[in-house]
Amino acid sequence: MHKLSLDEVRAIADLARLTLSEDEVARYAAQLSQILSYFQALQAVDTSDVPPIASVLLAATEDALRADGAPVALSPAEAVANAPQAENNQFKVSAVLDE
C-alpha cells in the first residue's frame, strides 16, 4: 500500500495552488493512496534500456517551424475581454510587492 499522509496531501495541494477543506484532505489522502497503490505495478516493469517518450510524434517526421514573422494576434480589447478584472486593456492583479 502506497500511503499518503494528510501532510503530504496538504503539501501537494499547496504546490497545485488548491485550497482544500479538511474533509477533502482526508478523502484525497485515502483515494490517492488507493490509486497510487494500483499504479505501483508499473515499478515491476524493466525499463532499463527503454527511452521515455513525451509524444508519439517522431521529431524528424514533422517540420513544425514557420517563418519568423508576427502572426495575426488578438487586439488588446479582445485579449482582456474575458478577464474578471481589467483596466485600460490590461489584466488587473493584486500587488505582488510590499511597500
Add this chain to the structure above:
Amino acid sequence: MTDYKTIPTPRKEACMSALTDLSLTEALAKLESREVSSLELTQAHLQQIERYDPQVQAYLTVSADLALEQARAADAARARGESAPLLGAPLAIKDVLSTKGIETTCASKILKGYVPVFNATAVQRLLDAGMVMLGKLNMDEFAMGSSTENSGFFLTRNPWNLDYVPGGSSGGSGAAVAARMALGALGSDTGGSIRLPGSFCNLAALKPSYGRVSRYGLIAYGSSLDQTGPMTRTVEDCARILQVIAGHDPLDSTSSKAPVPNYLDAMRQGVQGLRVGLPKQYFGEGLQREVREAVMQAVEELEAMGASVQDVDLPYSDYALAVYYIIATSEASANLARYDGIRFGLRVEKGDMIATYKATRGAGFGDEVKRRIMLGTYALSAGYYDAWYGKAQAVRTLIKRDFERAFEQVDVLAAAVSPTTAFKFGENSADPLQMYLADILTVPANLAGVCGMSVPCGFDDAGLPIGLQLLAPPMREDTLLRAAYAYEQAHDWHARKPALVS
C-alpha cells in the same frame, strides 16, 4: 399555380420526427435536391431539443438564434448555386471546443461565462463547410471522466435508458446524437472519451490518430493524448465529418502534414483480404458476457466477408491504465495551471495573489478535476518524478512498440470498447479507481497515438447498446472506416432507435 392551402399538411409531429431521424448523409442528399430546406431541418432539431432535452440534458447551451440565422444563410447560399460538404446540416459541439461568441465552459464552474474570441480549428472547418451549429454539449468537467457525472453543472442521461449514464467524457455528444437532437457532433478523446459514449449510446464514433485533427482551440487536458473527432449515427456520416476536420493546421505544431485520403472512397473498399487481429489481453476476465459474445460475433462476420482473423499479443496492455492516468494527470496539472482567476473565468479575491489563486481554484474546480491535478502534481514533484512520470513515459514506449509489432501482422485490431455496457448513475462515482477501469480498453490507443473507432454491434439483455472497437495504425482512419462500413452494411444495429424518441 398550386394553391398551397389545398395541400393537406401532414401531422406536424410525424413530419418533424422524420426529419430528425435522417442520417447526416440522407439529410445532405435531401438538402441538395431541395426536398428539404436547412431552415426546416434546423427547426425540426430545435423542436426535438425542446421536447427531449429537459429529460436527457445533453446541451449546456442551445444557440437557437445563431442556428436559425446560419440555416437561412445556408438556404440562401444553396439558392445561389453554392455547395459545401455540410451546407445546412445541424450539428452540435462538445463544450471543450472554443466557439467564437458562444459561451464555452468545459462544463466547469471555473469557466462559467467564458466567451472565446476565436474558434477552434475543427469548429472553424465545420463552419466553413456549411454547418449549422445547434449548441454546446455537456461533458465531464475538463473531459475528466467516463460517465458525464463529473459535469460542473448537471448530469446527462442515456437516451436508451434514462437511469443509465451516457458514458464520458463526451456524454452530451453521445446522448444528443442518439436522441436525434443533432445529426452529428464533435467529441474529444483523451483516453476513450469519444469511443466510450459512442459505445454506450449506439453511435459510430471515431478517435483520429494523434496529429490527424488540429487541437487548436480544443481546451487542453492531456496535450500528448487529446484528439477531436466525429460522433454520428452511421459510419458514412463519421467519414463525412472527418473529411472536413482532418488535415494540417499551421496553428497546431503537432498536427500532421500527411495527406488526407478520400474517406468515402476508401470506406467502400470492402474487407476482402483485410487482416484482423484479436488482442489476447483485451478478452480477459471481467468482460460482460453479452459484450464478449457480440464482439466475437462481429469478428466472425468480418471473417465471413473475407477478412482473415488471428490472435495478436499486446503484452504491456495490463500497464496501460496506470501509464495513462499518470501521464494524463501530469499533463493536466500543468495545463490547468492557467485557471488562476486572472485572464478568464472565476476569480475569488482573497488577500494576496497566491491566496487568490488557491481560493479561485479551490472554489472553481470540481472533485475529480482536483483529484487529477493532485495526482499529476504528485507524479511531477521533486523526488517522485523519476519513479512515476519518468517510469510511465518509458512504459508508454513499450506500449507503443506493442502496437507497432501488432500492426506488422494485421491491418486492424478488434475488441470491446469497454468491459461492460452503460452503468447506472452513482454505480462507480464513489470509487474513482473503479470509474477509471471503464477506460481500460480505450486508453492504450491514445498512448500509442493510433486511431480507433466504436461501431454498434448489438445490445445486452437489458437493451443497452454494445460497441465494437476497431483500432488501426497512425493515419489509417481509412482502414477503420473500411472495416466499420462493411460491418455496418450487414446490420441494422445502428438504425435502432431509443424508445424515448420512438
